[in-house]
Amino acid sequence: MEFRSRASHVKLNGAVKAYGVGGGGSRVSMYLVAPDVDVSLEDFEQYALDRLRVLIAIEENRSRGKRAEEVDSAVSDLWKKHMRTVHSDAQQQKDVISHFVLRLVHCRTEELRRWFMEMETALFRFRFKAESPESQKAFIEDHKLPYKSISSGEFEAMKEKLAQVMRSSNQSASLIGETNFYKVPFEEVLDLVATRRVYVHQGHAFVPRDQLVTIVSNHFRSMLSQSLILTNRNWTAMFAAQEEDRLSPILEALSKRYLAPDYSKSVSGSSVALQDLDGLAMRSFPLCMRHLYLKLQEDHHLRHGGRQQLGLFLKGIGLKLEDALAFWRGAFAPRMPAEKFDKEYAYNVRHNYGKEGKRTDYTPYSCMYIIMSNPGVGDHHGCPFRHFSAENLHAALSGMRLEPKTIDEVMEKTRGRHYQLACAATFEGSHNCQCDGINHPNQYFSQSQNYLKEQAENASQMETDS
Amino acid sequence: MGADNADPMDEDRVEEVGAEASADSRVVYEDFSPDYLRIYYARLFPYAEIYKWLSYGHDGKHPGCDATIMSRREFSFTLEHDIYIRYLSFHDVAEMEATIKSKCPHKIDIGALYNVEPAKRSAYAGGSDRVFASVERELVFDIDMTDYDDIRTCCSGADICLKCWPLMNVAIKILDTVLREDFGFEHLLWVYSGRRGVHCWVCDTRARRLSNEARSAIARYLTLYKGNENTTKKVSLTGPSLHPALSRAYEICRGYFEEHILPNQGLLRSEEQFDKVLELVPDESVRTQMRDRWKRASTSKDDVSAIRWKHLKQTLENKKLAPSVRRSVEEIVFSYTYPRLDIEVSKHMNHLLKAPFCIHPKTGRVCVPIDPLDCDNFDPTTVPTLGQLLYDLNNEGGKAGPEVKDLEKTSLNAAVRLFQTKFLDPLQRANKAEITCSYQQKLQQTSATNVLSW
Numbered sequence: 001m002e003f004r005s006r007a008s009h010v011k012l013n014g015a016v017k018a019y020g021v022g023g024g025g026s027r028v029s030m031y032l033v034a035p036d037v038d039v040s041l042e043d044f045e046q047y048a049l050d051r052l053r054v055l056i057a058i059e060e061n062r063s064r065g066k067r068a069e070e071v072d073s074a075v076s077d078l079w080k081k082h083m084r085t086v087h088s089d090a091q092q093q094k095d096v097i098s099h100f101v102l103r104l105v106h107c108r109t110e111e112l113r114r115w116f117m118e119m120e121t122a123l124f125r126f127r128f129k130a131e132s133p134e135s136q137k138a139f140i141e142d143h144k145l146p147y148k149s150i151s152s153g154e155f156e157a158m159k160e161k162l163a164q165v166m167r168s169s170n171q172s173a174s175l176i177g178e179t180n181f182y183k184v185p186f187e188e189v190l191d192l193v194a195t196r197r198v199y200v201h202q203g204h205a206f207v208p209r210d211q212l213v214t215i216v217s218n219h220f221r222s223m224l225s226q227s228l229i230l231t232n233r234n235w236t237a238m239f240a241a242q243e244e245d246r247l248s249p250i251l252e253a254l255s256k257r258y259l260a261p262d263y264s265k266s267v268s269g270s271s272v273a274l275q276d277l278d279g280l281a282m283r284s285f286p287l288c289m290r291h292l293y294l295k296l297q298e299d300h301h302l303r304h305g306g307r308q309q310l311g312l313f314l315k316g317i318g319l320k321l322e323d324a325l326a327f328w329r330g331a332f333a334p335r336m337p338a339e340k341f342d343k344e345y346a347y348n349v350r351h352n353y354g355k356e357g358k359r360t361d362y363t364p365y366s367c368m369y370i371i372m373s374n375p376g377v378g379d380h381h382g383c384p385f386r387h388f389s390a391e392n393l394h395a396a397l398s399g400m401r402l403e404p405k406t407i408d409e410v411m412e413k414t415r416g417r418h419y420q421l422a423c424a425a426t427f428e429g430s431h432n433c434q435c436d437g438i439n440h441p442n443q444y445f446s447q448s449q450n451y452l453k454e455q456a457e458n459a460s461q462m463e464t465d466s
Numbered sequence: 467m468g469a470d471n472a473d474p475m476d477e478d479r480v481e482e483v484g485a486e487a488s489a490d491s492r493v494v495y496e497d498f499s500p501d502y503l504r505i506y507y508a509r510l511f512p513y514a515e516i517y518k519w520l521s522y523g524h525d526g527k528h529p530g531c532d533a534t535i536m537s538r539r540e541f542s543f544t545l546e547h548d549i550y551i552r553y554l555s556f557h558d559v560a561e562m563e564a565t566i567k568s569k570c571p572h573k574i575d576i577g578a579l580y581n582v583e584p585a586k587r588s589a590y591a592g593g594s595d596r597v598f599a600s601v602e603r604e605l606v607f608d609i610d611m612t613d614y615d616d617i618r619t620c621c622s623g624a625d626i627c628l629k630c631w632p633l634m635n636v637a638i639k640i641l642d643t644v645l646r647e648d649f650g651f652e653h654l655l656w657v658y659s660g661r662r663g664v665h666c667w668v669c670d671t672r673a674r675r676l677s678n679e680a681r682s683a684i685a686r687y688l689t690l691y692k693g694n695e696n697t698t699k700k701v702s703l704t705g706p707s708l709h710p711a712l713s714r715a716y717e718i719c720r721g722y723f724e725e726h727i728l729p730n731q732g733l734l735r736s737e738e739q740f741d742k743v744l745e746l747v748p749d750e751s752v753r754t755q756m757r758d759r760w761k762r763a764s765t766s767k768d769d770v771s772a773i774r775w776k777h778l779k780q781t782l783e784n785k786k787l788a789p790s791v792r793r794s795v796e797e798i799v800f801s802y803t804y805p806r807l808d809i810e811v812s813k814h815m816n817h818l819l820k821a822p823f824c825i826h827p828k829t830g831r832v833c834v835p836i837d838p839l840d841c842d843n844f845d846p847t848t849v850p851t852l853g854q855l856l857y858d859l860n861n862e863g864g865k866a867g868p869e870v871k872d873l874e875k876t877s878l879n880a881a882v883r884l885f886q887t888k889f890l891d892p893l894q895r896a897n898k899a900e901i902t903c904s905y906q907q908k909l910q911q912t913s914a915t916n917v918l919s920w
Contacts, residue, residue, distance in 0.1 A: 161710045164707050164708070164709070164710050164713070165709055165710065167705060167706050167707040168705040168706075168707050168708055168709040168712075169705055169709075170704070170705050170706075186649065186680075187676070187677075187680050190679055190680055190682075190683035191683070193683045193684070193686075193687050194682065194683040194686035194687060195686070196687055196709045196711065196712070199710060200648045200649065200687070200711070201647070201648060201650075202647070202648075202649075202650035203648075203649050203650030203651075203672070204650075
């Protein structure tokens with residue numbers, strides 16, 4: 001591993017070309033060795049960001065309880081969307097480079113490593129599963145994995161035994177012959193061996209093709225696990241010091257992913273009434289939601305991204321469905337009659353509350369998700385600290401009635417790309433208490449409410465005392 | 467014969483012992499005594515063979531040999547008065563021999579191969595890079611007759627006899643077949659535990675490198691019998707057919723059940739007995755039918771159990787019965803004969819297990835190897851005892867010439883020959899091939915694609 005000192009470019013040095021060459025020209029990679037290329041700093045960060053978007057979206061999809069096929073199709077779309085390149089042959093390079101950069105980002109703590117491993121394994125699993133059988137076979141051969149598909153002669157000889165095993169574990173034996181069977185070392189499928197759900201002979205276990213995806217994914221996971229430890233060791237020993245000003249800040253920013261609990265179920269007992277929203281928006285909403293709220297009042301409209309971001313946030317703070325419908329209907333009223341709203345927008349509100357379609361309860365977006373989003377022209381969602389220009393941000397902060405000292409602090413943090421610390425600074429400025437960092441807009445809200453409640457209690461306590 | 471002072475063994479005393487005995491051939495030798503043990507370790511214990519086994523070929527001169535392999539193996543001793551010492555290791559066979567002779571352990575256990583010498587382990591505590599950890603260890607199994615106490619009527623507790631010993635044979639046959647055919651292992655050492663059971667050591671390299679999870683998985687693959695005295699049905703077979711490993715095991719079990727266990731234990735002789743068997747049939751009408759029929763009949767005939775078993779099988783073959791009821795034939799056979807192994811022994815790399823050729827202090831019998839292909843001819847009641855060996859030494863010793871080795875004068879010779887020819891020789895050949903081969907591979911390896919970079 002090598003990082004040359006030329007400021008604008010990073011050279012990733014590895015001994016051998018990494019990506020899947022050979023035989024079937026498989027597009028999936030095990031990321032064994034870093035590619036031997038020069039990467040511009042912009043690409044270094046952008047590629048990583050794009051991949052991170054995919055990984056975070058995988059996490060969001062999984063946590064929403066979607067079915068496996070849905071997650072698969074979502075991943076497919078995400079991959080196509082984010083990992084596209086101008087030239088198609090650069091795509092594999094982007095895949096590998098982005099992986100290695102994220103490896104650097106996520107090697108330093110156990111938590112980061114675990115998250116990265118989980119998401120990368122899920123991504124790998126999806127991509128490997130989508131490959132054709134020939135391609136999968138080529139992949140296994142290229143990487144010299146000890147899994148062999150059995151010849152038809154071998155299959156005929158053990159067909160009866162395979163069927164017997166299926167029947168003994170109450171599985172249908174009619175699948176035999178339609179699926180390809182693979183011969184793998186028995187150590188790879190210990191669960192199946194322990195419960196006698198697989199045919200074992202001379203130290204090999206004979207598994208159907210869909211089991212193979214799991215085996216290869218497990219192998220991928222354990223390789224990645226070892227690599228992450230190695231990367232950490234190498235980085236800390238060799239590069240952390242010299243890259244302190246150049247790569248380290250980028251890696252640091254990329255690693256600040258939201259890890260706290262989600263706010264899909266609003267805290268018990270706390271529900272907000274429709275009429276309180278105005279007051280709450282002024283006092284306890286984080287800047288992103290406050291901005292959306294004000295824009296909604298101003299324009300009597302919000303585009304989809306904004307409706308989602310604000311709508312889920314409101315659900316998270318405890319706004320009930322009927323109140324939410326009333327809120328949005330009322331907010332849109334000057335520009336559209338109620339019937340139009342009911343026809344075109346009400347469905348989406350109900351959908352967010354899990355009352356339509358497959359009825360999944362959507363979780364409010366975390367800071368990372370919001371920071372990663374891409375608001376376009378006419379959008380007001382996203383993270384103000386990330387997406388606003390400096391003047392607009394300054395203006396918005398003044399609107400929050402913060403002291404000039406606080407505003408300067410916030411602007412400085414923003415320039416350093418520490419968006420969540422900037423938000424925390426706004427919290428500290430508007431509430432008289434400390435805040436270490438904001439990971440989720442709903443966290444801002446609950447912290448604010450807790451503080452204000454405490455203040456109110458203290459005040460009434462003093463009244464009764466005196 | 468008892469001597470009460472703990473003098474170290476010397477040649478004079480042996481002669482004395484010999485002279486006393488041959489002078490009066492009516493002297494009775496105890497099965498076991500610490501003094502006999504001293505002589506055993508001095509003259510008969512096969513140090514070279516054990517050392518060769520555990521070195522796995524690395525005690526040679528080939529450049530691929532790892533000379534540290536023996537010094538990283540843990541041994542533990544149980545001395546007289548139950549004093550226990552762990553984390554012993556030896557640099558070479560001479561040291562092993564000297565230590566055993568001087569300490570005269572009543573039991574020697576073999577542990578795992580560690581990454582460093584067990585004696586130096588305290589230097590490796592703490593810190594993520596320097597840990598004292600096991601790296602290799604044979605896959606082992608322990609079958610103990612007391613786990614079958616609920617079905618034995620001939621003996622109980624520590625006793626064994628030829629009526630119940632066939633249970634061990636069936637276990638040996640089934641485990642041996644599974645380990646060789648299903649898992650592809652070749653170098654298995656079966657050893658009599660000296661009293662009431664057998665041990666199996668699987669010594670293939672692949673077996674020695676198995677993780678604890680893999681050991682557990684293999685043990686569970688081999689487990690069928692679950693439950694304790696509170697559960698009635700301890701073997702429960704689900705699914706329309708048996709796993710091929712179980713149907714193969716059934717053929718072995720059925721033979722032993724019908725030829726040995728059923729008649730020897732009189733499983734269907736008394737009412738108390740056949741009630742226990744009938745409990746395993748999940749059909750009240752069949753149970754009642756059998757009970758009525760058997761209560762009326764007389765029990766004087768010798769083969770009453772066999773006849774009744776035939777009745778039961780015929781009744782259960784009735785296709786009108788539910789499959790789960792017809793399945794109870796297999797369940798009964800398995801309940802009484804399928805191997806019952808102690809999973810805990812097999813699961814952990816660090817588990818210490820008694821070494822072959824130890825003497826069992828309670829019986830004086832030597833832990834001799836058993837040939838799995840000939841296990842039906844193994845008779846635990848005729849295994850040489852320490853006393854017997856001493857008798858051999860003293861008596862044959864007189865007759866044989868000086869060029870005859872001590873071992874060859876005794877009945878232990880056959881056991882050591884068996885160890886050498888059936889187990890050690892094939893293992894040595896495999897070791898040599900393996901060391902040569904992996905050395906070649908190491909020489910050829912350049913920075914290949916499989917090397918992990920960052």
